[in-house]
Amino acid sequence: MESQYKLLSQIDSPDDVKKLSLQQLVELSAELRQFIIDVVSENPGHFASSLGVVELTVALHYVYNTPYDRIVWDVGHQAYGHKILTGRRDVFHTNRKYKGISGFPKRAESPYDAFGVGHSSTSISAALGMSVASKLKLENRNIVAVIGDGALTGGMAFEALNHGGSINPNMLVILNDNNISIDPSVGALKEYLLDITTSKTYNKLKDEVWDILGRIDRLAPKTRSVIQKIENAVKSALLKQSNLFESMGFRYFGPVDGHDVVYLAKILKDLKDIPGPKLLHIVTVKGKGYSPAENNQTVFHAPGLFDKETGERIKDSSGKPTPPKYQDVFGETLVELAEKNPKIVGITPAMATGCSLNIMINKMPDRAFDVGIAEQHAVTFSAGLAAEGLIPFCNIYSTFMQRAYDQVIHDVALxxxxxxxxxxxxxxxxxxxxxxxxxYDLAYMRSVPNMTVSAPMNEEELRNLMYTAQLELKGPISIRYPRGIGVMVDWRKPFQKVEIGKGRVLRTGSDIAILTIGHVGNLASVAADRLEADGVGVFHADMRFVKPLDEELLTRVGKEFKTVITVEDGCLPGGFGSAVLEWFNDNGYSVKVVRLGIPDVFVEHGTQKELYAECGFDIDNIYKTAKKYASSKAKLRVG
Known part of the structure; x- marks a missing residue:
């Protein structure tokens, strides 16, 4: 460590960073960047985002008195350098591993993580709250929010700017502008920022007047006000438009080179002395310093294992055919359906590659829309399309759909x-x-009137549910599927209609009933094989729908079994198992329902296999639970 990272090996906290000279910050930045490359190439995680803010991270911890001063990172993909400099260098190799450190800033993990994040566009709101709290508590903390241009497309960021500019907080927003989030940034804001960063006249004049305007706060209040108005007028004239951030009450500084650590440190030190709301616009390159990441920023957002010397991604070398990812089945299937049905359109909030809508965007750019990091808008935009007779497939990660729940209810379902x-x-x-x-989606969607709630067990079922939805439905439906690969190599089957609210009986044993929803049905099938080898007859049904439930199938189960096991990859409170339990109770069946799923806790990180086991619905736990509750007439093998 000491031979390869002469400075970084001595950094156990930001106090050690402050001991360095300005020129040593350049060397530290180089070592920090190389350390991230070395570790993440062997321990997969988010990558290019952290490389892009290495110099900013070093400058922030050099200038500010963290953790007393607060640094709030937006999303947190870019916070690896921050973690390494704040006492987690020697455990950084456990990043995102089971029982290791989190891949995102986390308050419970370190006092340097001022605010827990993972979702986008929250930093300015949180920092504003901290700034107001500091003022009310008569503290003198510096509050900094770091937000990317992609995250700035989220409406919440603008809500915070609008509020902040009206109450004059002492805080700094750093806009990290690299023209990309995961996929390239989209929308009018992207073009606005591009105008600022490419205006040669504006940037030349900005450099010349920086020293004068940067010191206006030492002048008398009336003089300061006059010069600020002159400054705003000059900026507006050169850009041929008013400065968005100035109009919202934030003094704008920039754009500046986000990879010049010495200059950044000087600017941040100057800005500490200027009170009120400020915005520093820095221009960076995502993946900076590692050419494969610079040249392929989307892939290297989270590349998995890769050869750090060549940049080549390391894939499974077994040579065996593998099932596709569910997201790719969605993307390919949507294009197939759209080619046959001109009313179909696709929508995603800034996850085009992540959800594979990029396939349709590339083939049908006029019918597929990346709306930016704006889940609420994505849902209501889809509602507007549907109101005019189109068929919108709105693809949103389950966790991000939580941000648009009001729109689901008010604008779609109602x-x-x-x-x-x-x-x-x-x-x-x-x-x-x-x-x-x-x-939570199974629980929060099943509580909404008019909503159909479904989950396919495999790739073929996903295709058929998508096919059926665009043919049959008169109201909204949610079709949920997991991260990762499915179970079918030969998945591109002819489309078949699915009867809404009807499940599939996969086994007809008489000792124990297992009802599953979604992909975890495959785990139950393997467990059922083991049970039947032990002489336990298993009735297994893939329910397909949480709402409406297959009442005919449940009636059969209620009459034939005393114990039913439900399995879901979702929260137990209010989820699929709860729906089954409610149905049996409401219809007079005395059936014991044993529910397996995600308990009422926030589950931390690890592999899916490790977390299924922790939550008790992996193959072994399904097998043990079913064996425990099987009828006494089953021929159980001793031991």
Whole structure:
């Protein structure tokens, strides 16, 4: 460590960073960048985002007195350097691993993590709250929010700017502008920022007047006010438009080179002395310093294992055919359906590659829309499309759909509009952890009137549900599926209509009934094989729908079994098992319902297999539970 990272090996906290000279910050930045490359190439995680803010991270901890001063990172993909400099260097290799450190800032993990994040566009609101709290408590904390241009497309960021500019908080917003979130940034804001960063006249004049205007706060209040008005007028004239941030009450500084650590440190030190709301616009390159990441920023957002020397991603070398990812089945199937049905359109909030809507965007750019990080808008935009007779497939990660719940109820379900919600990453997602698990959609969607709630057990079922939805539905439906690969190599089957509210009986044993929803039905099938080898007859039904439930199937189960096991990759309170339990109770069946699923806790990170086991619905736990409750007439093998 000491031979390869001469400075970084000596950094155990930001206090050690402050001991360095300005020129040593350049060397520290180089070592920090190389350390991230070395570790993440062997321990997969988010990558290019942290490389892009190495210099900013070093400058922030050099200038500010953290953790007393607060640094709030937006989303947190870019906070690896921050973690390494704040005492987690030696455990950084456990990042995103089971029982290791989190891949995102987390208050419970370190006092340097001022605010827990994972979702986008929250930093300015949180920092504003901290700034107001500091003022009310008569403290003198510096509050900094770091937000990317992609995250700035989220409406919540503008709500915070609007509020902040009106109450004059002492805070700094750093806009990290690299023209990309995961996929390239979209929308009018992107073009506005591009105008600022490419205006040569504006930038030349900005450099010349920086020293004068940067010191206006030492002048008398009336003089300061006059110069600020002159400054705003000059900026507006050169850009041929008013400065968005100035109009919202934030003094704008920039744009500046986000990879010049010495200059950044000087600017941040100057800005500490200027009171009120300020915004520093820095321009960076996502993946900076590692050419494969710079040249392929979307792939290297989270590349998995890769060869750090060549940049080549390391994939399974077994040579065996593998099932596709569910997201790719969605993307390919949507294009197939859209080619046959001109009314179909696709919508996603800034996850085009993540959900594979990019396939349709590339083939049918006029019918597929990336609306930016704006889940609420995505849902109501879809509602508007549906109101005019189109068939919107709105693809949102389950965890992000939580941000648009009011729009689902008020703008879609209340008007019974046929919006097809395809909820990617339903259930436990693995190493992204608690902020990203899609634990709640089965529960929160089944409580909404007019909503049909479904989950396919495999790729063929996903295709058929999508096919049926665009043919049959008169109201909204959610179709949820998990992160990762499915179970079928030969998945591109001819489309078949699915009867809404009807499940599939997969086994007809008489000792124990197992009812499943979604992909975890495959785990139950393997457990059932083991049970039947032990002489336990298993009745297994893939219910397909949480709402409406297959009442005919449940009536059969209620009459034939005393104990029913339900399995779901979703929260137990209010979920699929609760729906089954409620139905048996409401219809007079004395059936013991044993529910397996995600308990009433926030589950941390780990592989999906590890988390299924922790939550008690992996193959072994399904097998043990069914064996425990099987009828006494079953021929159980001793031991």
């Amino acid at each position: 008007q019974n509009l046929p919006v097809i919600f395809c909820l990617d990453r339903g259930g436990l997602v693995g190493d992204d952890g608690a902020t990203h698990h899609g634990a």
